[in-house]
Amino acid sequence: MDFFVDLAYDSINKQNEELCGDKVEVVYTENSIIIVLADGLGSGVKANILATMTTKIAGTMLREGASIYETIETIASTLPVCNVRKLAYCTFIILKIQNDGKVYIVEYDNPPIFFIRKDKYMELNKTERKIHGKRILESQAQLQKGDTLILVSDGAIHAGVGGVLNLGWQWDNVAEYLLKQSKIEKCAKNISKKLIDTCAYLYDGNPGDDTSVVVVKIREPEVIQLFSGPPENKERDQKIIQGFMGARGQKIVCGGTAANIVSRETGKELIVDFETGTQKIPPMGRMEGINLVTEGVITLSKVLENIEKYMENILLNKTPWEEDSKNGASKLTKLLIEDCTHLNLWVGKAINPAHQNPDLPADLNIKIQVIRKLEKHLKTLGKKVEIQYF
16 A cells, blocks of 8 residues: 555643653554554653553564553553552553554543544444453554544543533544544644644643644655755766656755756756745746745745744644745745655755855755754654755
8 A cells, every 4th residue: 555654743731740641652663653642640750651651561562563462461560550549550542554554453441543534434343352451442444545543642532621611622522623624634743733732722721631642644645856956066967857857746946056957957947936035035936847946045944944833833823834825935834744745855065155165064054954954853743854965
């Protein structure tokens, strides 16, 4: 099955707690992705320890091929017991998504998983098992492109309890909200951020419980090829551009010199659209066969700023690329966050004297530093990123 697992998660801590009592662990193996969401008893340090131990044990044992029985038995016998409640208690949900699209789900005392397919909720056939005295629900499904799976801790279901909502948000209401968001939002991170943001709003900024969200969206792979040059050796221009133009996916060129190289090697005219420029961001260009042409360092630096702002902030207000959607930096930010699963960067290492003293090492090149930070952030957002330097 040719698909991409778009994965994102977010959490907010209970009011006045420095540590979150929920924990998410993601383990990649050769044949699968294992996702564990655990919710420790209570809140604060003890809850964090319980949740962390649960996710680490489950993730490690399942990665090494242990059965679910062995895993849960180990969790039950390992977790410390609360001196007050006499419980070693931690709810959890485990997803194991195989490379062929089969998903195995294990649930223990957590809010039921949300499974959306074709704008409807999919009913899972759950089998009950007793393991070490614990009631476990198991289910399996064959994933399809477009499927969305959402895991939440009970902080999401209880959001607003005793305040904005007397009985909390509740599962059915969360389900209705998620159904709408899965239609609107293309990427998992937007859904995750909006759900956790809404929970924070319902808690009126004072969360009564640790709240965590994990979103998995099964997507068609979307590849972007981004060229930002020029190469150190001009004699390589033709070969590099042939490879760039022949590669799969959308084509983006950042930088005036890079755009002129592409224009020269392809014979396509470069047209600068001066109406798209702003006081801070230079104008974009147009070229046949290229999806987006922008200026280089200034635009890429603004894209980096936008992505950092996106990662840090919640989403009740407009996203960074919606605030000024017509400039090149906003368009490129949106492409990289929402319309990209795989990013291939073609980076020329020739130094622009306008940006750096040519006598300094190449690693101090401003453009290279921006590219490396972009790579780091986009990988954090779950993108597959590869860089070729020339």
